[in-house]
Amino acid sequence: MEDQFKLTETPQLKPKLTASWQAPSNIALVKYWGKHGTQLPANPSISFTLNDCRTITTLTATQSDHHSFEVLLDGKPKPSFAPKIESYFKRIENYSPWIKSYKFKIETTNTFPHSSGIASSASSMAAMSSCIVAMESELTGTKIDKKKASFLARLGSGSACRSLEGKLVVWGEHADTAGSSDLYGVDVSVNLHPIFQDFQDTILLVDKGEKTVSSTLGHELMNGHAFAKARFLQAHSNLTEIKKYLASGDLDGFIKITESEALTLHSMMMTSHPYFMLMKPNTLSIIEEIWKFRNVTKTPVCFTLDAGANVHMLYPAADKEAVEELIKSKLAQYCQNEHYICDHIGNGASAV
Incomplete structure (x- = not known):
C-alpha cells in the first residue's frame, strides 16, 4: 500500500x-x-x-x-x-x-x-x-x-x-x-449534519507551558498497557456510534461519546506504567462548571481534551452568545492569564 x-x-x-x-x-x-x-x-x-x-x-x-x-x-x-x-x-x-x-x-x-x-x-x-x-x-x-x-x-x-x-x-x-x-x-x-457544519471550539488555555510528558512517550506506554486491548475495541465501537450522531445531528449522543473519549484518553495516561497526569486542578474545575451549566440551561455544550491540560469547549454556533457569557463569568478565571482562543470548524490546508 x-x-x-x-x-x-x-x-x-x-x-x-x-x-x-x-x-x-x-x-x-x-x-x-x-x-x-x-x-x-x-x-x-x-x-x-x-x-x-x-x-x-x-x-x-x-x-x-x-x-x-x-x-x-x-x-x-x-x-x-x-x-x-x-x-x-x-x-x-x-x-x-x-x-x-x-x-x-x-x-x-x-x-x-x-x-x-x-x-x-x-x-x-x-x-x-x-x-x-x-x-x-x-x-x-x-x-x-x-x-x-x-x-x-x-x-x-x-x-x-x-x-x-x-x-x-x-x-x-x-x-x-x-x-x-x-x-x-x-x-x-459529506455526512456531517448541518448543525455541526459551523460548530464552535473555544480552547481554554489552562496551561500554555511545555507538557511534562510528550505525546510520543504517552503513545509508547500503551504497549503492554493492562487496558489497551479493551480500549482499542472501545474506540472502534465509539467511532461507529459517533458517526451516526454526526450524521443525524444527535447532540446528546455526540456529547456522550465526546466527553467519554476525553476522559478515557486521560485515564489511559493515569493507568500506564509509569503513570502520569496532564490534567490540572483548573481543568477539572472547568469540566465541573460545564456540566453544571449544561444541566441548568440545557445548552448543548460539551468538553474534550487533547494530550494536555487545556479544555476544548464544543457547541453549536447558535449557542455562542450563551457560552461566551459562561466563559467570561465563570471559566476565564481558570485559564492562564484568563487566556482562551475562539475557533470553529475549518476545511484544512491551503497555499499561502
Missing part, C-alpha cells in the same frame, strides 16, 4: 524552490492513543478540523550536494525541533527522494501557543508536508496530491494526517468507514 506514494515520475530539479502553506490543528473526538510500526495507529480516530489555530510554514529549498536543513520559529532558530524534522526527512526520502538533493530553510509560525496541548505538531507537519508535495508537483509537472501530503504528514506526526482537508476526518482502518486507512486521513464531511 505504501508503494502507491513512491515517486514514479522523474523530477526535473531546479536550483531553488519555494512553497508557503498553512495548515490547521484538529481536535479528535474519538482519540488515537497508541501506535505500532512507523507511525501507524493502534485504533482509528475521528476529528474536527479547526480553522484559526494553524501553522504557517514557508519552505525554501536550494539545490546542494548535501541534504541539510535549518528551522526558524517566529524568525528565531529552533534547534530543539531538529531531531523531529531529521526523523521526518529520513522517513519520507523513500517516497520523495529528490529531497536529498536540496538543503532546506524552514520558516514557521503558529497562531497559538506551541506544545500546550493544541496539537501544534499536527498543524506544523501538515503544513510542512503540503510544502513538500507542492514542490514535488512543481518538479514533476503533476497536480498537488493531498492524499500523499496526508501520508507524508503522518510520518512526521500521526494526527497531522487529519489536518489536510475536510471538516471531519477519519484516520485508521475502520470497518464502518469506506476507504479508511492507517496510512492517511479520509474526509468524511
